[in-house]
Amino acid sequence: MKVHSFIRQGPDLLPVEVELSLMPGLPQISFLGLPDAAMRESALRIRSALREQGFQLPQAHQVLVHLKPTHLRKSSRGLDLAVASALIWETGQLEKPSWLERKPYFYGELSLKGEVVPPDDLGDIETAEGDLLITGDGADLPLGPALVMSSLRDLASPDLLQREGVAIQGERPRLSTESFPREAARLLEVIAAGEHATLIAGAPGSGKSTLVEAVAALLDEPDPRTFRTSRRLARLFGREVSWRPVVQPHHTITPLAMIGGGLNPWPGEITRAHGGVLIMDELLEFHAEIQESLREPLESGSISIARGGHVRTFPASLLLLATTNLCPCGEFTPRRENTFCRCPRAVRARALQRLTGPFVDRFAIFALTDRWADERERIPTSEIRTRVEEAIWFRKERRGQLVPNGKLSESMLESQLGSTEKRSMFPEGLRSGRRRLAIMRVARTLADLRGSELISSRDLEEAAELSWRTHERLQAWRE
Numbered sequence: 001m002k003v004h005s006f007i008r009q010g011p012d013l014l015p016v017e018v019e020l021s022l023m024p025g026l027p028q029i030s031f032l033g034l035p036d037a038a039m040r041e042s043a044l045r046i047r048s049a050l051r052e053q054g055f056q057l058p059q060a061h062q063v064l065v066h067l068k069p070t071h072l073r074k075s076s077r078g079l080d081l082a083v084a085s086a087l088i089w090e091t092g093q094l095e096k097p098s099w100l101e102r103k104p105y106f107y108g109e110l111s112l113k114g115e116v117v118p119p120d121d122l123g124d125i126e127t128a129e130g131d132l133l134i135t136g137d138g139a140d141l142p143l144g145p146a147l148v149m150s151s152l153r154d155l156a157s158p159d160l161l162q163r164e165g166v167a168i169q170g171e172r173p174r175l176s177t178e179s180f181p182r183e184a185a186r187l188l189e190v191i192a193a194g195e196h197a198t199l200i201a202g203a204p205g206s207g208k209s210t211l212v213e214a215v216a217a218l219l220d221e222p223d224p225r226t227f228r229t230s231r232r233l234a235r236l237f238g239r240e241v242s243w244r245p246v247v248q249p250h251h252t253i254t255p256l257a258m259i260g261g262g263l264n265p266w267p268g269e270i271t272r273a274h275g276g277v278l279i280m281d282e283l284l285e286f287h288a289e290i291q292e293s294l295r296e297p298l299e300s301g302s303i304s305i306a307r308g309g310h311v312r313t314f315p316a317s318l319l320l321l322a323t324t325n326l327c328p329c330g331e332f333t334p335r336r337e338n339t340f341c342r343c344p345r346a347v348r349a350r351a352l353q354r355l356t357g358p359f360v361d362r363f364a365i366f367a368l369t370d371r372w373a374d375e376r377e378r379i380p381t382s383e384i385r386t387r388v389e390e391a392i393w394f395r396k397e398r399r400g401q402l403v404p405n406g407k408l409s410e411s412m413l414e415s416q417l418g419s420t421e422k423r424s425m426f427p428e429g430l431r432s433g434r435r436r437l438a439i440m441r442v443a444r445t446l447a448d449l450r451g452s453e454l455i456s457s458r459d460l461e462e463a464a465e466l467s468w469r470t471h472e473r474l475q476a477w478r479e
């Protein structure tokens with residue numbers, strides 16, 4: 001018979017299928033499929049546990065335990081329970097319970113006396129919604145339903161536990177005491193309410209870094225399941241998180257440290273930002289390989305590392321906030337006829353070329369700082385926070401949408417746009433599907449900020465300004 005458990009692969013516990021069969025032969029338990037020494041030892045514990053708990057080992061039969069996938073070297077602290085349970089059912093010593101149909105995951109160590117002990121890496125298990133976990137009674141159970149037992153004898157009637165939430169030990173980061181020019185304040189509230197990947201370009205000292213650093217304290221509270229993962233990932237880096245993580249690497253960071261990798265692949269800073277914010281100041285100064293590697297997290301919320309013919313995928317669902325100069329002197333702006341830029345034409349053209357490439361196209365918002373200094377009126381962060389909170393409340397409570405708008409799929413947005421009349425409101429000359437999607441996501445956030453179910457033509461216009469016009473203006477300067 002087959003049951004499911006987990007094996008350790010570097011920083012993660014991966015699901016494994018455990019197939020147990022009986023063959024005539026000497027009574028012993030043998031593991032197939034690259035077990036390590038510790039796992040071979042578990043055969044002794046299983047035999048002793050079964051005997052102590054009053055179960056029989058099959059006579060004149062050998063127990064074969066086959067582990068899939070077969071190509072990975074197996075190490076596991078919690079496989080004992082899976083093997084012992086399967087053996088008890090396979091030999092008909094207990095009736096198979098109805099909950100086996102839910103394909104539960106078994107993860108527990110056995111003592112020689114047959115007590116079921118939750119392995120100390122139980123907290124690394126990531127179950128999906130609705131998965132059922134079978135283990136010993138312990139502290140660090142994942143979210144969702146679990147059947148727990150104190151000894152193997154309880155297998156006939158384990159206790160059902162349900163963990164609903166995870167304690168978020170800590171609180172929202174302190175709100176910035178800065179105030180922002182109206183245009184910057186608007187940008188800040190849109191980023192924070194919708195969680196849109198944003199690139200801000202402008203001269204040094206124009207306030208772009210201050211703005212991206214103010215975002216984290218305005219964001220929605222962490223989702224419990226994601227927070228549990230962020231916390232686990234932080235521990236791999238020897239850190240603790242008490243809220244959504246904020247990761248701000250320097251541009252001299254190596255691709256290995258940023259992306260992850262190595263012989264036994266380990267995640268990098270990109271993964272440490274999972275569930276939180278990744279801030280990249282001077283974006284174009286980062287190694288080209290790093291810039292390239294960000295495409296995947298921005299599209300799929302994860303990052304893959306290829307190693308020896310196999311691919312490891314780490315979580316990387318993050319809000320990317322980046323800043324850059326538009327040219328080496330920093331003074332160039334495509335919005336003014338008389339720009340103060342002192343760079344030679346060719347140098348500037350080269351810089352602009354990098355900013356009109358496919359990488360920059362991944363950002364939902366591309367904003368310029370050149371008008372911020374002209375504004376007299378300044379908006380305090382506390383006021384921005386109130387507006388952001390109201391927009392998030394509207395999205396979750398009134399519209400019933402749990403994912404932030406920055407992660408909305410095209411089909412979910414299309415249904416909100418509706419009529420062909422609205423479709424024609426997209427700016428003329430806009431052919432890129434990715435830009436259209438960005439405009440729609442941002443427009444959805446603008447509608448939430450107004451407290452409106454419907455996206456209006458004004459929302460689309462303002463979204464086009466945030467998501468597309470900068471690209472268009474830079475393109476015009478290149479030509």
Ligand SMILES: [Zn+2]
Binds near residue numbers: 327329341343
């Ligand atoms: Zn310049």
